Amino acid sequence: MESYLNSVIKQFKYYKMLGEKAMEQLPEEQLIWQYNEESNSIAILVNHIAGNMLSRFTDFLTADGEKPWRNREAEFSNPFNSKEELLNRWDKGWECLLKALEQLTDTDLERVVYIRNDGHSVTEAINRQLAHYPYHIGQMVFIAKMLKNEDWQTLSIARNKSVDYNNRKFSHEKNRRHFTDDL
Numbered sequence: 001m002e003s004y005l006n007s008v009i010k011q012f013k014y015y016k017m018l019g020e021k022a023m024e025q026l027p028e029e030q031l032i033w034q035y036n037e038e039s040n041s042i043a044i045l046v047n048h049i050a051g052n053m054l055s056r057f058t059d060f061l062t063a064d065g066e067k068p069w070r071n072r073e074a075e076f077s078n079p080f081n082s083k084e085e086l087l088n089r090w091d092k093g094w095e096c097l098l099k100a101l102e103q104l105t106d107t108d109l110e111r112v113v114y115i116r117n118d119g120h121s122v123t124e125a126i127n128r129q130l131a132h133y134p135y136h137i138g139q140m141v142f143i144a145k146m147l148k149n150e151d152w153q154t155l156s157i158a159r160n161k162s163v164d165y166n167n168r169k170f171s172h173e174k175n176r177r178h179f180t181d182d183l
Contacts, residue, residue, distance in 0.1 A: 004109070007178060008126055009101050012133070014180045016094050019046075019137045021155050022144035023090075028083040030147045041078060042143055045136045046086050048075040050093030056115065056129060057100040061108065065115035065125065101126070 023031065023042060034041045040048070055070040080086040104122065112119045120128065145152045157165045 004123070005101065005104055005106070008130060009098065010178045010180050011130060012094075012097065012101070014183070015134045015137045017183070018155050019049075019090070019140050021153075022137075022141045023083075023087070025148055025151075025153060026144055030144075031083060031086060032078050032080075033143070033147060035143075040076065040139065042140045043078040043080050043086055044076055045140050046090050047077070047079060048072075049133055049136050050089045051075040052129075052132065053093035053097045056125070057097045060100040060125075061111060061113060061122070064117065065113065097129075 023046075026042070031042045031046075034044075051070060051072065052075075055067045056065040058067060080089070109121065109123045111122050113122055113125050114120070115125065115128070141155060
């Protein structure tokens with residue numbers, strides 16, 4: 001099971017990197033851009049992701065993941081006055097998540113934790129968030145890609161470069177490794 005913990009930490013760090021590389025490509029004013037009033041901006045998505053991380057992973061093993069101090073509704077507004085504030089909030093959420101995960105042991109994985117009084121094994125709770133955060137990070141990347149248009153710097157295999165990528169991957173001997181190890 002240690003490989004599960006190592007794998008999910010690498011997965012979370014991969015999605016963190018994708019979000020950061022998308023945000024790096026945008027000026028401050030594009031981080032708050034919304035398609036319409038019902039849409040989320042990247043800033044709003046960052047606020048929500050970080051708020052969720054702080055709620056879920058503060059006292060992860062001992063307190064319900066929906067903390068009484070969390071104001072989920074306020075997460076869907078932009079409280080940031082600068083890109084620096086936005087990135088500080090992003091970092092604070094990720095620090096809380098990664099610290100909680102890095103403290104877990106194999107025996108913790110079957111413990112029960114609660115989110116809104118619904119019991120989850122630790123593994124289930126982690127998997128729930130491993131689906132939730134990439135869902136929103138994908139939205140962030142999509143928004144950034146639309147805004148940058150032809151100036152977008154791809155975060156994955158570039159168009160018409162699959163053969164080159166595969167040739168590089170297959171030039172290595174078979175070995176057990178995480179797909180993010182060579183990024």
